[in-house]
Amino acid sequence: MAEKPKSMVLGVVAAAVFAGLGRMVIQKILSxxxxxxxxxxxxxxxxxxARISDALRRPSK
Structure with a gap:
C-alpha cells in the first residue's frame, strides 16, 4: 500500500508564526x-x- 503524504501545512504555519514573533522581538531589541x-x-x-506583550505572556505548550 502506498503511504499517505504528510501535510506540511502545520509546519509551514508554525514556521511563519515563529518567524513573525522572532522578528517582533528582534525589532524591539534593536529599537x-x-x-x-x-x-x-x-x-x-x-x-x-500589545502583540509583543501577548506573545511573552502566553504560556508555551
Whole structure:
C-alpha cells in the first residue's frame, strides 16, 4: 500500500508564526539598543507593544 503524504501545512504555519514573533522581538531589541545608544526614546506603536506583550505572556505548550 502506498503511504499517505504528510501535510506540511502545520509546519509551514508554525514556521511563519515563529518567524513573525522572532522578528517582533528582534525589532524591539534593536529599537531599545538604538534608543539607549542615542539617548532617544521613541515609543513603539500600541499594536506592536500589545502583540509583543501577548506573545511573552502566553504560556508555551
Amino acid at each position: 531599545d539598543r538604538a534608543a539607549r545608544d542615542h539617548h532617544v526614546t521613541v515609543p513603539l506603536d500600541e499594536e506592536t507593544r
